Amino acid sequence: MIMESHDSSTTGSQEMERIGQSKESGVYLGWKNLWVMVQDKVAGRRPILQGLTGYAKPGEVLAIMGPSGCGKSTLLDALAGRLDSNTRQSGEILVDGCKKALAFGNSAYVTQDDILMATLTVREAVYYSAQLQLPRYMSKSEKMERAEATIKEMGLQDAINTRIGGWGVKGLSGGQKRRVSICIEILTRPKLLFLDEPTSGLDSAASYHVMSRIIKLAQQDRRTLIASIHQPSGEVFELFHNLCLLSSGRTVYFGSTSAANQFFSSNGFPCPPMRNPSDHYLRTINQDFDVDIEQGFGEKTSTTEVINLLVESYKSSENYQQVQQSVYDIPLQNVGSVEKKGIQKSGFITQCLVLTKRSFVNMYRDLGYYWFRFAIYIALCLCVGTIFINIGSDYGSIQARGSVLMFVVSFMTFLAIGGFPSFVEDMKVFTRERLNGHYGVAAFIVGNTLSSIPYLLLISVVPWSNGVLLCWPTKRYTSLRLLRVDAFRLHDISRKPNDACRKRVV
Numbered sequence: 001m002i003m004e005s006h007d008s009s010t011t012g013s014q015e016m017e018r019i020g021q022s023k024e025s026g027v028y029l030g031w032k033n034l035w036v037m038v039q040d041k042v043a044g045r046r047p048i049l050q051g052l053t054g055y056a057k058p059g060e061v062l063a064i065m066g067p068s069g070c071g072k073s074t075l076l077d078a079l080a081g082r083l084d085s086n087t088r089q090s091g092e093i094l095v096d097g098c099k100k101a102l103a104f105g106n107s108a109y110v111t112q113d114d115i116l117m118a119t120l121t122v123r124e125a126v127y128y129s130a131q132l133q134l135p136r137y138m139s140k141s142e143k144m145e146r147a148e149a150t151i152k153e154m155g156l157q158d159a160i161n162t163r164i165g166g167w168g169v170k171g172l173s174g175g176q177k178r179r180v181s182i183c184i185e186i187l188t189r190p191k192l193l194f195l196d197e198p199t200s201g202l203d204s205a206a207s208y209h210v211m212s213r214i215i216k217l218a219q220q221d222r223r224t225l226i227a228s229i230h231q232p233s234g235e236v237f238e239l240f241h242n243l244c245l246l247s248s249g250r251t252v253y254f255g256s257t258s259a260a261n262q263f264f265s266s267n268g269f270p271c272p273p274m275r276n277p278s279d280h281y282l283r284t285i286n287q288d289f290d291v292d293i294e295q296g297f298g299e300k301t302s303t304t305e306v307i308n309l310l311v312e313s314y315k316s317s318e319n320y321q322q323v324q325q326s327v328y329d330i331p332l333q334n335v336g337s338v339e340k341k342g343i344q345k346s347g348f349i350t351q352c353l354v355l356t357k358r359s360f361v362n363m364y365r366d367l368g369y370y371w372f373r374f375a376i377y378i379a380l381c382l383c384v385g386t387i388f389i390n391i392g393s394d395y396g397s398i399q400a401r402g403s404v405l406m407f408v409v410s411f412m413t414f415l416a417i418g419g420f421p422s423f424v425e426d427m428k429v430f431t432r433e434r435l436n437g438h439y440g441v442a443a444f445i446v447g448n449t450l451s452s453i454p455y456l457l458l459i460s461v462v463p464w465s466n467g468v469l470l471c472w473p474t475k476r477y478t479s480l481r482l483l484r485v486d487a488f489r490l491h492d493i494s495r496k497p498n499d500a501c502r503k504r505v506v
């Protein structure tokens with residue numbers, strides 16, 4: 001059932017204006033009786049989300065709050081269609097009133113962990129991403145402009161030329177990385193933006209500025225924003241329109257942030273004056289430290305009882321009925337407006353070229369990728385060269401050359417593992433970008449293969465020319481010549497080793 005939410009006093013022009021806005025407006029996301037179960041090897045089958053119902057409207061911000069482990073990220077994952085394979089989901093998720101998945105590019109997800117390329121600067125990371133994501137009709141300068149403007153919006157202009165950094169390489173701070181992750185995902189101004197802990201690692205001033213800028217952008221274009229948040233300051237909390245308060249996967253409260261205070265007061269837990277309301281709500285429903293309470297260090301009523309009381313009170317409230325109804329209460333302009341196609345993106349060739357360039361720069365700057373292997377190959381070649389120097393040309397040298405070949409092949413095989421950690425990091429970036437619809441698998445394979453070829457050629461030349469290093473400087477033979485003799489004249493050597501070699505080489 002889809003109902004019109006506009007009241008009869010709405011004038012025709014206002015209605016037209018609303019419909020006009022809807023062309024670019026966000027999506028109306030509703031979920032009803034959403035359950036997520038996980039199959040745990042130790043604990044068996046257990047629920048993470050227990051029959052949640054709620055909605056997110058265009059132009060508004062829904063904050064998902066609750067104690068650590070209550071299921072905030074799982075709710076975001078379920079709504080974004082990114083749950084792990086060991087979980088089972090049931091219930092309805094409606095996008096603009098339809099049970100359809102959003103096309104790639106219409107939604108973006110800023111994950112809790114910052115998965116970025118450590119070797120790139122802020123400008124490069126955002127600009128490469130702009131080239132990958134922004135539509136082909138935008139010129140390079142426009143994409144650059146958008147990237148720069150977004151970096152400024154997130155207050156990163158002072159760190160624009162700083163490398164992101166990562167394991168073993170100090171670069172940006174945790175809060176700055178968080179803002180780079182947000183920058184990358186808001187470049188395309190997605191219709192629906194999921195933010196998992198957007199303010200973690202930020203101080204209270206930075207949290208306020210970041211959140212207020214994201215919300216301003218969302219409101220300008222009536223985008224839909226859902227953010228899970230741990231500890232918002234009073235000012236940040238006031239920016240949110242709606243609040244979904246969870247505890248152990250159950251809804252303690254869903255509704256407008258302004259009415260939350262009234263809900264807690266009416267159930268006997270008023271927010272003390274001068275206390276941040278969000279702190280009060282979280283403190284009231286945090287049961288992780290109930291052990292202390294049982295031992296007599298805390299409140300008399302256990303938190304579990306408080307939570308049960310609030311959950312039941314919410315379920316029997318009028319607000320609960322309204323929320324159930326609002327899931328289907330799609331605004332007129334959103335009815336059936338769900339897009340089948342994703343937003344227009346850059347072309348396949350552009351994506352391949354950008355990925356090749358980005359990957360080339362990354363490999364060049366990442367010491368562990370090729371340069372470390374390159375150095376080890378040289379060192380090993382010198383060692384093997386020392387052992388096999390003056391390899392000779394007698395019958396036994398054939399066996400020795402066989403060993404050399406074995407060494408070369410083994411080095412190349414085993415040292416290929418050296419590039420594995422960097423490859424794993426690349427795969428994480430790829431997974432994040434692919435899930436957010438930045439590009440496809442084919443572009444990634446082409447880009448990474450093309451960028452690897454020069455490096456692979458460069459480093460494989462070293463072990464393969466090991467033969468030269470091996471016998472250099474010998475008086476009469478070079479290993480390369482002898483290897484050639486071995487390959488083509490093995491038969492001769494085995495019959496008359498010394499003569500055959502001398503005839504060929506001298």
Ligand SMILES: Nc1ncnc2c1ncn2[C@@H]1O[C@H](COP(=O)(O)OP(=O)(O)OP(=O)(O)O)[C@@H](O)[C@H]1O
Nearest residue numbers: 038048067068069070071072073074075084086087
């Ligand atoms: N795929 C999974 N397999 C097993 N357990 C899971 C899985 N996903 C989530 N959980 C469990 O579900 C619970 C909720 O996890 P979730 O990450 O949603 O919590 P959260 O509220 O986001 O926590 P935090 O605020 O600390 O990030 C946790 O106990 C977690 O261990």
